[in-house]
Amino acid sequence: xxxxxxxxxxxxxxxxKRDLSLSLTRGGGPLLAVGFYLTLMxxxxxxxxxxxxxxxxxxxxxxxxxxxxxxxxxxxxxxxxDYEDGLFDILRLGPLPMEVIALLKCLxxxxxxxxxxxxxxxFVMIILGAPVDAAxxxxxxxxxxxxxxxxxxxxxASLSLGTRKGGVLIALLVLxxxxxxVIFGAGLMQAYLTGAPITQALSxxxxxxxxxxxxxxxxxxxxxxxxxx
Amino acid sequence: xxxxxxxxxRFTRVFAPIRPYIGGLAxxxxxxxxxLCFASPEDYQQGDTVRIMYLHVPAAWMAMMxxxxxxxxxxxxxxxxHALADAAAKAAAPIGAVFTALALITGSLWGKPMWGTWxxxxxxxxxxxxxxxxxxxxxxxxASIDDEVRAAKSTAILALVGLVNLPVIKFSVDxxxxxHQGASVVRMDGPTIAPEMLWPLLVMTAAFHALFVxxxxxxxxxxxxxxxxxxxxxxxxxx
Numbered sequence: 001x002x003x004x005x006x007x008x009x010x011x012x013x014x015x016x017k018r019d020l021s022l023s024l025t026r027g028g029g030p031l032l033a034v035g036f037y038l039t040l041m042x043x044x045x046x047x048x049x050x051x052x053x054x055x056x057x058x059x060x061x062x063x064x065x066x067x068x069x070x071x072x073x074x075x076x077x078x079x080x081x082d083y084e085d086g087l088f089d090i091l092r093l094g095p096l097p098m099e100v101i102a103l104l105k106c107l108x109x110x111x112x113x114x115x116x117x118x119x120x121x122x123f124v125m126i127i128l129g130a131p132v133d134a135a136x137x138x139x140x141x142x143x144x145x146x147x148x149x150x151x152x153x154x155x156x157a158s159l160s161l162g163t164r165k166g167g168v169l170i171a172l173l174v175l176x177x178x179x180x181x182v183i184f185g186a187g188l189m190q191a192y193l194t195g196a197p198i199t200q201a202l203s204x205x206x207x208x209x210x211x212x213x214x215x216x217x218x219x220x221x222x223x224x225x226x227x228x229x
Numbered sequence: 230x231x232x233x234x235x236x237x238x239r240f241t242r243v244f245a246p247i248r249p250y251i252g253g254l255a256x257x258x259x260x261x262x263x264x265l266c267f268a269s270p271e272d273y274q275q276g277d278t279v280r281i282m283y284l285h286v287p288a289a290w291m292a293m294m295x296x297x298x299x300x301x302x303x304x305x306x307x308x309x310x311h312a313l314a315d316a317a318a319k320a321a322a323p324i325g326a327v328f329t330a331l332a333l334i335t336g337s338l339w340g341k342p343m344w345g346t347w348x349x350x351x352x353x354x355x356x357x358x359x360x361x362x363x364x365x366x367x368x369x370x371x372a373s374i375d376d377e378v379r380a381a382k383s384t385a386i387l388a389l390v391g392l393v394n395l396p397v398i399k400f401s402v403d404x405x406x407x408x409h410q411g412a413s414v415v416r417m418d419g420p421t422i423a424p425e426m427l428w429p430l431l432v433m434t435a436a437f438h439a440l441f442v443x444x445x446x447x448x449x450x451x452x453x454x455x456x457x458x459x460x461x462x463x464x465x466x467x468x
Binding site: 155159160162163164165169172173175176177179180183184187204208211215219222223226227229 | 307359362363365366369370373374379382383386387389390391393394397398400401402404405
């Protein structure tokens with residue numbers, strides 16, 4: 001008699017590992033998003049002028065905007081390949097519910113690219129003229145923000161599975177939902193730089209990330225099931 | 230009631246005879262409302278431009294209400310699999326988008342003489358703009374999925390996610406607004422509205438509702454007919 005073991009945690013862990021290694025290695029890994037992020041950063045002074053007082057005033061906001069846009073890039077491939085080669089049909093037979101599968105895939109994607117972008121954020125902000133002591137708080141903000149972006153983005157990616165307009169459609173669906181984290185994130189930086197208390201912005205940013213974590217998997221699970229049926 | 234009406238044929242049978250009357254009601258209400266708009270006195274501060282309000286405010290109300298209706302219809306379509314609820318949600322979206330665009334355009338036209346600017350990044354205007362983007366996203370998603378059943382399901386999920394998120398976005402935009410500009414006074418809730426201005430507003434609101442219901446019913450019916458046509462064509466091509 002075999003003892004009954006709960007296989008779900010093992011399955012979850014191996015799926016996370018697989019997806020993480022894929023997101024780190026496949027197609028240049030996070031290089032694409034990072035390159036895009038840095039290119040956007042370079043375009044900002046080119047379009048606004050190199051005047052340092054102007055730049056330092058808009059640096060936090062534009063960095064958040066660039067982070068949001070760079071987070072969009074990898075969404076198209078988030079579920080697409082596994083959907084096309086039939087992996088989802090196999091995963092469906094496994095012990096994990098679709099909601100958890102979707103969440104794990106988003107988390108792997110976030111660990112692979114989103115976190116990388118978040119680590120870059122303080123540097124981008126400083127190069128654009130923000131003070132160096134804002135680095136830590138901008139890193140915290142960017143970690144929370146990129147997590148929200150990854151999960152909300154996953155909803156858009158799962159909804160547009162199997163459509164022909166993939167990328168642009170995802171951007172259109174997802175960007176309105178990026179409004180709150182962009183506002184709270186840029187607000188956090190602004191509060192920090194003006195010396196106002198940061199707890200409100202920070203807790204709202206946390207709240208949105210948790211909200212996305214709670215709501216996102218349900219929506220993604222439903223969308224994936226509908227795409228697979 | 231909703232289950233009973235979920236049968237497309239029954240729906241057509243019940244509403245097709247009523248529909249012209251609703252259209253007529255909308256026309257009468259619009260005639261009456263527009264007459265009241267021009268008969269109502271000028272505002273002591275805003276002058277003639279106050280009449281834009283009678284179009285602007287009902288349009289903005291409808292923009293939100295239609296989204297709510299879409300959300301409710303999507304809920305029924307998703308949970309109870311009522312095909313008609315899917316059609317109802319799909320049919321409401323472009324109407325809602327037009328009401329939202331109307332609210333934005335009339336607001337902009339009103340803003341120029343009143344605030345001296347076509348656009349102000351005020352919390353309320355920004356939220357309505359985001360609402361408009363939602364409508365566009367919803368319509369684009371529906372258009373890009375060929376399979377009708379899947380399209381209905383995906384858009385229903387999007388509508389529900391949007392419905393949950395809209396208050397959050399509204400809140401965040403209001404929060405942002407207080408962060409950025411506390412001083413400028415871009416609020417229209419000045420003195421309580423006078424009865425001679427309330428009446429045209431109420432009649433116009435009723436007119437907008439009647440117009441929406443009429444357009445909605447026409448579009449749902451068109452959707453039912455399109456589906457029937459598609460099924461028939463598919464059946465013929467198999468023979």
